[in-house]
Amino acid sequence: PNKMHIEMDLTSRCNSLNFDQYNFQYTRGVDVQQVNLSGLGDVTLWDFSGQDMYFCVYHQLLTTSAHTAVLLLVFSLKDSAATQLRQCQFWLSFLQARIPATEPLGPNGVSGNMPHVILVATHADKMHLPRDHTGQYVSEQARSMCATLAEHYHATFHIHPTPIVLDTHQANSPGVKLLKSVVQNVRTSMIQRMPQMTGFCEAVRNWLPSLRKSAQSFPVVSWDGFVDAVRAQVNPLADQKHFSELLTQLQHMGEVVYLKSAEGCLHPDLLVLSPQWLCGPVLGQLLSIDFMTHARITGCYTVEDFQAAFPQTDALGLLRVLETMQLCIECEVDGDLEYEFPCYNLVEALEGLWEENDPRYRGAVYGGVRLHSPQGTVHLLHSVFPRIQIQLRRTVMSYRDSDSDLYQWFHGSKLCSGLIESLVTLESSSHTQHPEWIEIKVRGPPSTGPVCFFFIEE
Secondary structure (H helix, E strand, O other), X not given: OEEEEEOOOOOOOOOOOOOOOOOOOOOOOEEEEEEEEOOOEEEEEEEEOOOHHHHHHHHHHHOOOHHHEEEEEEEEOOOOHHHHHHHHHHHHHXXXXXXXXXXXXXXXXXXXXXXXEEEEEXXXXXXXXXXXXXXXXXXXXXXXXXXXXXXXXOOOOEEOOOXXXXXXXXXXXXXXXXXXXXXXXXXXXXXXXXXXXXXXXXXXXXXXXXXXXXXXXXXXXXXXXXXXXXHHHOOOOOXXXXXXXXXXXXXXXXXXXXXXXXXXXXXXXXXXXXXXXXXXXXXXXXXXXXXXXXXXXXXXXXXXXXXXXXXXXXXXXXXXXXXXXXXXXXXXXXXXXXEEXXXXXXXXXXXXXXXXXXXXXXXXXXXXXXXXXXXXXOOOOOOOHHHHHHHHHHHHHHHOOOOEEEEEEOOEEEEXXXXXXXXXXXXXXXXXXXOEEEEEEEEEOOOOHHHHHHHHHO
8 A cells, every 4th residue: 555644834823723834844745655664565655845835736646546655644733733733734635625525324424444644743852742662753732632632533434543653864763663553554554455456467567667667758658649559568358347457457556647638628637657748747846835836927828838848848748747747727818829837826816806886787786606615724725726727728619609708816806797797715814714715706787697697606
């Protein structure tokens, strides 16, 4: 099974989350390593950055393999107890929103295959904690927090009842040995429930290095192309069921990343042959603080722009990968082909976008909805909104209507179709029950009520 690690950003404000954009010591994207650890054997380590600009792609990497992973949730004992709790609650809610429940569902909606979570507390040496008779650091505050989280998320995660308290400067400390032991026990129980690797999968895995070598500069192939190549080079009799099992096993081992094309996207499903390449040099750079600081505030780039940024890679192919991941979308701007990246868009909203005294809308029909995350959760919609803006652009392009227009800015979009107008915005406030929400408003001339209703539904 994979072993995943979620890194926290530090915060200087008590009882708050702080996604600090000036922390230059962060992990770039997701650091993926396949290693052999003493006492554990072969594992794939996925080290997820705590910087929030990367959050918009984590759903692509968590939904398929989290059920066969051990999730290590790391927090610092140097933070206040309230901050530690808020950080762990945020990450567990973030993961809960991205890992689909598996059937059969038990009482109270308990998932049939819950991910395993181990809380890991660091900086034990800085806090002068006591040790037990085995030499383990003991933190009663961390144990209490672990029990609180286990009770709250009992229907979603298997949270190990005891947090692992570490001095990370000591590689062979009792805490590190305990962590390995706990991970090994969880891994053993998971393997007993998982099907063994098929001979077909083993043969394909042995063949993969040659395929990667032939696609070294751009390790991406279409899924259909991969299927054809496997049948030509490994087993011509493999059917769809075999390939379904193969894909599941390869993803669980961290060998590949499968990117399913979004509905309405013209590109085929893709298979990334090197997760390290995708998660590090590509996403790690594109969504880094340095790159986003110098990105165009409109978020629009040509193919030539990307070729200059990635001279060793086929720019058009890379843009298709990013479009499949819903990071960008191909569109036409003043007759030129460009790619729109809502995650880079820092344009300010124009004045007068929704004037109440607009003479066209006297006696107008108004409607709207407000979407918010569950009470007690924060910062969950921030990473979702750019994908909403991409879907809005795709919707407008599907209209093929000269009367339709879409204007997008930082955390906002206005979509017009004739005299029907809609406004979609990401709002936030520290003085309301829900700190952030997505607001959708629509209006039209009198007697357009049914049209407005169907417009907002669409």
